[in-house]
Amino acid sequence: MESISPESALEILLEEAERIRMLIRNQKNSLCISQCKAFEEVVDTQMYGLSRQVAYAIRLGIVSNNQGQQVLSDLERDLNQLYNEVYEETKANEIGKEV
Template structure:
């Protein structure tokens, strides 16, 4: 087996982070994010698994701790923004429905 490069490891981690983001974006239109507890559990499970992947990469010395924390924090920030966008859209829909 060829040696694992840091660049490849970071690439794989970022692909997994993007997969989690796509999972949430795909549910954005169905309102499942704001109304489905099972979906939140799936996201929590995905995030936990991803954090374990990052932790493993740090422990075996493939990436530095700071870089791993940065990857996790960027994903968490983007996911929080997606959640905020959905909740804001739902709030605005509810408010406009009350005005009519």
């Protein structure tokens, strides 16, 4: 059985976080982010899955708690920023329609 290096484990977690970021970015230009509850459920499920992967890597001792929490924290910050951008764009569009 091959062992996995801490660097490889962290890289895998970072790739998974990037995949979730891309999922959101690909929907940013559509109305789905702001109007589709199913999309929110997908994102929540993806985030939960990543958090479980991080917890598992931490328990195995191949990723430190700080590294794992940083991956999740960075992703949550980026997702919040994307959601805020969509909210601001939607709000600006609604104001523009009223004028």
